Amino acid sequence: MGHNHSHNHTHNHNDLKGRNLLISILLNIGITVAQVIGGILSGSLALLSDALHNFSDVLSLVVSYVANKLTKKKASFHKTFGYKRAEILAAFINASTLIIVAVLLIIEAINRFKNPQEIESNLVIWLSVIAILGNGFSVLLLKKDAEANMNMKSAYLHLFTDMMASVAVLIGGLLMKYYQVFWVDSVLTFIIALYLIWMGYDLLKTSTKVLMLFTPDSIPIKKIVNEINAFESIKNVHHVHVWQLNEDEIHLEAHIDFNQDITLSQFDTILHEIEDLVFKKYDINHVNIQPEFGKDDAKDVIVQD
Structure with a gap:
């Protein structure tokens, strides 16, 4: 049982993201x-490396563009979450390729040196200026999102x-x-490749945590359990799972043992209070x-597979 708080997503915003990505692709x-x-005509390995x-x-x-389109697809009986994780998967793939390209650039920079x-x-000068202007415009298009x-x-x-x-x-x-x-040129390429690895690794680590259903770093499970346990009608909170589905959704599931055999309407009231608590604070x-009452299971296990 649960309550789904509203999400601030609109089709217009998704369409705008898709358009900006398409412009950047072209x-x-x-x-x-x-x-x-230009690299072939000038004999510049630097240009060919940048082309790679x-x-x-x-x-x-x-x-990224395909993932953005997939997120708009609705859920079905076979895909109950729809394609909500498509963008996370895209981030993981892109971070991986970012690191691979950086390693290739380092190898190329050493050979060129x-x-x-x-x-x-x-x-080389004129084509690099064109690349700076083109990529700079794309960067501005995507910066906000x-x-x-x-x-x-x-x-x-x-x-x-x-x-x-x-x-x-x-x-x-x-x-x-x-x-x-x-x-x-070799020295500068080497430095930029190291920066690329540093940035790519951070994104790879973050996207991996989401794909592995790890609890977000900002969520203190023990503190949340203590706060829910403080409810007068609640005896125990156990078997807790918290994970991030995508950029917008954080899920919490748990078993709650009640002091009394309460009615469904009473449970609904308590549930709304819990939802408001975890939404506003976390x-x-x-x-x-x-909900449980008198069920024979391990009440002392907060987190369990």
Whole structure:
């Protein structure tokens, strides 16, 4: 039994997110094609490396876009939660690819540092400027949603790090053009790749916790149990589970042993009080309580499989 508090989601907002993702996908496809052609013509491994990063962005944005569309699908008898976890799964995939691309960039940066080559710097400079402008626009499009949505944050991080990689390519192009310093691009790429791993790992860890149904870090289970136990009619709270379904839903289920054999209407009143308590203090918006009276089970086990 439980009460579902309202969620502040609208189709208009989801449509806007989808549109922004689609624009970012098209921009990155254009940037990738331009960088591949430019890298081949100029002989720049830096541009080809950045093109690889951009291509990974295209794939990650497509995953995010599909996940955003799936979340709009309604639940069914075979999918009782619908596709509410699609965006979490997308964040996990994107974080994983972010780390993989970073490792590839580090390998490429080390190889380039050992074997610096003179390249056509003018083409590198202009194409990196185009990539910075394109990715910068995409970053601005996704920035607001990235603050509240794990899937959008993963897409945002891909684009932001690629924009920074393009800045590194631009700096390298300028130094190569005016000072013939060819090794600086490798150093900058290495630093950006380390930053990419750091950001990707944090998102990978967060999305993994949600997929594994771990209790959110902000939820103090023992404190919640003590607060519910303080209700006069409640004897014991046990067999508690708390998990995060997606960005918007935190679920709590528990067995509650009552002091008396109360009626359903009395239970309903207590249930609403519990729901209000956990929602206002801990943002738990789905509560499922199994009422018990005199049931012979382990009352001292707070958390149990």
